[in-house]
Amino acid sequence: MTEVKRPINSHRAYHAHVYFEQETLQFxxxxxxxxGELYPVTVGRVHQKLVGPHTKWSCQLKFTSRDFDHLITWLxxxxxxxxxxxxxxxxxxxxxxxxxxxxxGEAVPLDLSEFQ
Incomplete structure (x- = not known):
């Protein structure tokens, strides 16, 4: 089993991708x-399809280092x-x-082929 790295606030800007399935779509x-209501984050589309390197449905949150610690703890x-x-x-x-x-949580495999 691969060790899961916990988030570290060491950059200026970030994405968080929340992964889900049909059963957890509403949640x-x-x-x-x-x-998006609690923090100054940009909430992307709730994708019910695979997008980019993501191998599960996802929704993207875009935020800065200023909000990293509070948002990550809350998430x-x-x-x-x-x-x-x-x-x-x-x-x-x-x-x-x-x-x-x-x-x-659990790491989800990514399809990195588009970046190589």
Whole structure:
């Protein structure tokens, strides 16, 4: 089993991708919108299809280092078993989704082929 890296606040900007399935769609949607109400994050679309390197349905939250600690703590406490990928926005997509990728919950395999 691969060790899951906990999120570290070491960059200026981030994405968090909340992963879900049909059974958890409503909960994930509510979670993402609640994050947008509580914190200055940009809430992306709730994708009921695979997008980019993500191998599960997802919703993206975009935020800065200023809100990292509070948002990540809140997400971790409220995700109820959902996996959340947290990654830096360094300008290098491959590094962001590998070296600077962190997890809340179980890691979900990513399809990194588009970055190579």
């Amino acid at each position: 994930a949607t509510d979670l993402c919108h609640k994050a 971790d406490e409220n995700r109820k078993g959902l996996s959340v990928l947290v990654h830096a926005l360094s300008g290098d997509e491959l590094e962001d989704h590998t070296i600077y990728a962190y997890w809340l």
